[in-house]
Amino acid sequence: MTETSKSPDENQEEHIPAMQSLLDNPFLLLFLGVAMPAVFYIVWGIMEIVTIPVAP
Amino acid sequence: MTSFMPPADRFWWKVPVGRQEIVWILIALTWCLIMFFMMPYWHIYGKQNLSNEAYQTTPAKFGAKVQEGIDQNKVGEEAGLPIIHPPAGSDVYMLARLWQWWPILELEKNKTYRLHLSSMDWQHGFSVQPININMQVVPGYEMVLTVTPDQAGEYGVVCNEYCGIGHHTMVGKIYVKE
Amino acid sequence: MAQFRTCPDTGLYFHKSAESLIKANAVAAAVALLVAGILALLVVLTRWQAVHLLPADQFYMALTAHGIDALIFWIIFFEMAVLYVASSTLLRCRLATPAWGWVQFLLMLIGAVMTNVAIFQGSSSVMMTSYVPMQAAPHFYLGLILFAVGALIGCFIFFGTLVVAKQEKTYDGSIPLVTFGAVTAAIIAVFTIASGAIILIPTFLWSIGYIAHIDAEMYRVVWWGLGHSSQQINVAAHVAIWYLIAGLVFGARPMSEKVSRTAYLLYILFLQLACAHHILVDPGISSEWKVFNTSYAMYLAVLASLIHGLTVPGSIEVAQRGKGFNNGLFEWLRKAPWENPVFSSMFISLVVFGFLGGITGVVMGTEQINLIIHNTIYVPAHFHATVAVGTTMAFMGVTYFLIPVLFRRQMILPGLAKIQPYLFGGGMTIMVLFMLGAGTLGVSRRHWDMDFTGAALGFDYPGMAYTLMGIGAFGGVIGVLGGGAFLLITVGSLVFGKKLEPSAGLLQSFGLPLAASCYSNQRPETLPRAAPLPVEGHGSSSFEAPGTFVLAMVLLVSFIVYYFINWKYLASVWPLS
Numbered sequence: 001m002t003e004t005s006k007s008p009d010e011n012q013e014e015h016i017p018a019m020q021s022l023l024d025n026p027f028l029l030l031f032l033g034v035a036m037p038a039v040f041y042i043v044w045g046i047m048e049i050v051t052i053p054v055a056p
Numbered sequence: 057m058t059s060f061m062p063p064a065d066r067f068w069w070k071v072p073v074g075r076q077e078i079v080w081i082l083i084a085l086t087w088c089l090i091m092f093f094m095m096p097y098w099h100i101y102g103k104q105n106l107s108n109e110a111y112q113t114t115p116a117k118f119g120a121k122v123q124e125g126i127d128q129n130k131v132g133e134e135a136g137l138p139i140i141h142p143p144a145g146s147d148v149y150m151l152a153r154l155w156q157w158w159p160i161l162e163l164e165k166n167k168t169y170r171l172h173l174s175s176m177d178w179q180h181g182f183s184v185q186p187i188n189i190n191m192q193v194v195p196g197y198e199m200v201l202t203v204t205p206d207q208a209g210e211y212g213v214v215c216n217e218y219c220g221i222g223h224h225t226m227v228g229k230i231y232v233k234e
Numbered sequence: 235m236a237q238f239r240t241c242p243d244t245g246l247y248f249h250k251s252a253e254s255l256i257k258a259n260a261v262a263a264a265v266a267l268l269v270a271g272i273l274a275l276l277v278v279l280t281r282w283q284a285v286h287l288l289p290a291d292q293f294y295m296a297l298t299a300h301g302i303d304a305l306i307f308w309i310i311f312f313e314m315a316v317l318y319v320a321s322s323t324l325l326r327c328r329l330a331t332p333a334w335g336w337v338q339f340l341l342m343l344i345g346a347v348m349t350n351v352a353i354f355q356g357s358s359s360v361m362m363t364s365y366v367p368m369q370a371a372p373h374f375y376l377g378l379i380l381f382a383v384g385a386l387i388g389c390f391i392f393f394g395t396l397v398v399a400k401q402e403k404t405y406d407g408s409i410p411l412v413t414f415g416a417v418t419a420a421i422i423a424v425f426t427i428a429s430g431a432i433i434l435i436p437t438f439l440w441s442i443g444y445i446a447h448i449d450a451e452m453y454r455v456v457w458w459g460l461g462h463s464s465q466q467i468n469v470a471a472h473v474a475i476w477y478l479i480a481g482l483v484f485g486a487r488p489m490s491e492k493v494s495r496t497a498y499l500l501y502i503l504f505l506q507l508a509c510a511h512h513i514l515v516d517p518g519i520s521s522e523w524k525v526f527n528t529s530y531a532m533y534l535a536v537l538a539s540l541i542h543g544l545t546v547p548g549s550i551e552v553a554q555r556g557k558g559f560n561n562g563l564f565e566w567l568r569k570a571p572w573e574n575p576v577f578s579s580m581f582i583s584l585v586v587f588g589f590l591g592g593i594t595g596v597v598m599g600t601e602q603i604n605l606i607i608h609n610t611i612y613v614p615a616h617f618h619a620t621v622a623v624g625t626t627m628a629f630m631g632v633t634y635f636l637i638p639v640l641f642r643r644q645m646i647l648p649g650l651a652k653i654q655p656y657l658f659g660g661g662m663t664i665m666v667l668f669m670l671g672a673g674t675l676g677v678s679r680r681h682w683d684m685d686f687t688g689a690a691l692g693f694d695y696p697g698m699a700y701t702l703m704g705i706g707a708f709g710g711v712i713g714v715l716g717g718g719a720f721l722l723i724t725v726g727s728l729v730f731g732k733k734l735e736p737s738a739g740l741l742q743s744f745g746l747p748l749a750a751s752c753y754s755n756q757r758p759e760t761l762p763r764a765a766p767l768p769v770e771g772h773g774s775s776s777f778e779a780p781g782t783f784v785l786a787m788v789l790l791v792s793f794i795v796y797y798f799i800n801w802k803y804l805a806s807v808w809p810l811s
Contacts, residue, residue: 020069023495024408026396026417029502033421034428037459037506041527042429045455045510045519052518055111055118055198058764059481059488059549060324062407065766068491076777077493077545080786084540087790088533091797095525095601098801103809104602110518135690160691173517179365179450181609181678185693187807188676190608191515194450195367199517204809212693214686216609216678218361220368221290224683227691 109200118174118198122149126159134160134229147172150228152180152193154220157213157228165208165232174198181217184230190216205232236328237753241639244482247758248640250747251332252322256315256640258339258745260633263311264725266346267626270304271717273297278665278714282707283684283700290682294359297680299350301362305621306381306464307346312629313419313471314338314388320416320474321395326758327404330394338387345381348373361680363461366437366448375438382434386427389420405761411488411495412481415474418498422467425506429459455513462509468621469539470501472583472628476546479580479631483571486553487764489545489778497545500538504530511595514604524601536596543588544786547581548779555778563781573652579631582659587624590666591616593793603800606807609680611703612673619666622713627659630720637724642738642748643731651723658716664709672702674803 022028058064065071099105125148129140138159142148144167151158153176163169173182175195182191187207191199213228237250248256276296279287288296322329329335351373352358358370396417399405409417433456439445477494480486488494510527513519530536554566571577594616598607607613637645645651677684677699684695684703728743737749747753777783 016067017069019496020067020408023069023414023499026393026421029417029499030393030421030424033418033502033506034425036503037425037463037509038428040531041507041509042432042456042459044523045513045527046452048519048523049449049451049455052110052112052197055113058411059477059486060410060412061764062405062410062761063491064487064764065491066407066763068408071490071492073490073493074778076548076779076783077490077541080544080783081493081537081541083790084537087794088537088540091536091596091600092525092529092532094801095521095529098602099521102602102805103811104605104804104807105811106515106521106602106605107811108518108520137690156690178368179454183609183676183678184808185676186696188606188610188674189807189810190605190610192454192517192608194454194517196449197451197517202811206808212691214676214678214681214693216681217365218294218680221294222688223294224290224681224686225689227686227689227693229691 107200107202111198111200112196113174113198115174115176115195118149118151118172119176121172122151122158125149130159131162139231142169145169151176152182152215152226153177155215155222155226157182157215157226160229160231162231162233163205165234166204166206168202168204171201171203172198173201178219179217180215180219180226183214183216185212185214187211192217205230208232208234236757237755238326238758239748239752239754240758244639246323246639247326249322249328250753251335252318252329253640254745254747255329255332255335255339256318256323257743259311259315259318260636261728261744262339262343262346263308263315263629264721266303266307266311267717268721269350270300270308271714271721273300273303274717275711275714278707278710280682282704284704285707286683291356291359293682294361294680295353295356298359298361299353302349302353305362306378309468309621309625309629310381310385310464311342311346313423313467314342314385316471316475316632317388317392317416317420320413321392321399324410324413324761325395325399325405326761327395327399327402330391330398334387335391338384338391341384341387342381345377345379345384347377348380349377352377363457364437365457366440366450366453369441372438372441375434375441379431379434379438382427382430385423389423389427392416392420403760404758407763411491412474412478414495414498415470415477418501419467419470419474421502422463422470422506426460426463426467429456429463433457433460451516451518454516455519458509458512459506462512463506465617465621466501466505466508468625469505470498472587472625473542473546475628475632476542476580476584477549479576479628479635480546480550480553482635483574483577484550484553486549487767489548489552493541494545497538497541500534503534505535505538507531508535508599511599511604514599514601515608521601528599528601533596536592539588539592540786540790543584543592543789544782546584547785548782551779551782563784566781575634575651575655576631578655579627579634579659582655583624583627583631586619586627586659586663586666588789589792590663590670591620591624593796594670595620596793597797597800600800603804605810606800606804607673609678610673611669611677611679614679615666615669615673618662618669623659623662623666627655630655630658633724637727637731638734641728641743642734643727643743644734645723645727646731647723647726650719654716654719654723657719658713661709661712661714661716665706665713666709668702668706668709672699672706675699675702677703
């Protein structure tokens, strides 16, 4: 493990690319990772079941 | 040694990606899209698809329809189970229960039938062997398969969803006549 | 005051409380693996029709316990250890709320024991899936609920530790890639456990009579949000371990942080949609839902796996070439440390997961192809390639690394340890291949008797099905021996291995911290960023890892051929619409 000099870019935090800030934010990722399957798999799936017609 | 250390570059997102990775990602993405489009393609051009036609039902309601089918189309018996020979193109009802597929079907080759399946009790698996067609049979739901047996012969209907101690004795029959 | 010790061999920092929790969870995982392995032998010897060891009731009981102990308890206990390593140890950070860590451990332990008791009492042989309306004893569900609550607490301790590490600036820059992989696993775990809560709590209430009816189809959809996602936690976790082992053994650095992390992002967004693979031949769910979800939104999560499949071995190749193994396409691979079980376990995990687990998973998860595969023994063959080889061997590999580092014991039986990965991996691969074949012939999963003894109407499988099941079972027996060897070596090392520090006694192997003198109150140095690469390495326009590229193309071609073979097979069955 190597020694690095104190980063000169500490004051440039605001220049971090948007995608990198997304990937550095575990809670935003947590929200996305739960919302996606909750909507597309669970909610949509339950709607499919609920709308199955009753047998004639 | 960096997989367990922070990236060397503070702005690692801006580090250019090597040509090898880009080429591989493009090849892999192409393959993924081909696989994706195969499913809609098969819905249009393929012959083995599910219509997903289904109804909410109850064991009593579905059982009555099965009995009606037996009353109208019964042609014989085998091992205590009725054999029915429904007219081509008609609605055919078959139920799953511990541990039977009821009744036995006699179908004609290359004729199309609307096969209705449901369970009277637990979940079962409708597995036609040796042709190897497999469906989930769920209590409370009536599934409709539009099926055209195109090979004559004797087929076993094996239950392939675990349904208790007698699971392995749950075998039904479908005869496909020339 | 948080106390840390430094591993003299690796320089890793262990927070005292985290260290004990890692050990406790890892040991609990090993116990679950032991139980699962013994049951595996019984299951395998029963499905070997010529042996047909257990009677039907005991077979279904053993199969239920095997599934739950292997797929849930072994894996998730170990994943708790992985989460603590990836947060506290790798980030040099104190574990957030260690007391809650013990709540996590105890709840999971009580839950695991309770569910096992329910199963072995005999009234809960309902399989891992416990499909309603088949009913298990109430404490079967309650145990699973407690276990899940414990695991959820573990996930939040992990996220809490990330917050602490960021606040206390224990690392410089972004979290390491391995920790990012663990973040992915933890996110998937939260969704998994939430789905489990939504369905298992009502099911528990139904089992004690408070709720009259659980809809069977609703149960299936929501339960698979638990059942399949729990296996996606494994994928995220074992890919992280591949990266970790590549770094530990070879000093490999990710070829591109951007590519690897984006691949993980695709997992976070899309991998869990794959739960829909289980619902493809269910009544009444539309093809739109099926196609969107089973393709994980156009196979973007498969793309992610294909990316990891290139970048993990690719990073090893680059590191090996840097050391001078530059001859031809594959000298880097030939000269890899094949006798080091840390590496060989990881590499077998990678290859079998990709070639067998990954390809079969995508094939049978295709909406229409599932018609010829659903509930056949092809399905367990697939997930034994992904979980029993992919995940389990990655975890075995990292365990070999942790025995000296974490438990401070020298490994016993080094000769056996050299061959153990080949024994386990080889046996399981044989089992998987032949079970895939038997599944293609229509042999059912979860089925006691392929002779259908006692059935009113018979059916005869072709003789070949019996042969394939027999050879597969033989492979399974070898796999169980390999698994037994793993437990013998690891647990044996904890008990009999040479102590690497005078204070590393037996209890220290099972969760107690080492002697006080090993720890210091001094805060670890901030984890620095990795050393920068020489400039020419970045964004190279040449192929840095040509051997890996060739291997990746071999995988892709096998994938394409096998995929279309299955469409051809599907085209031969009765027309359906």
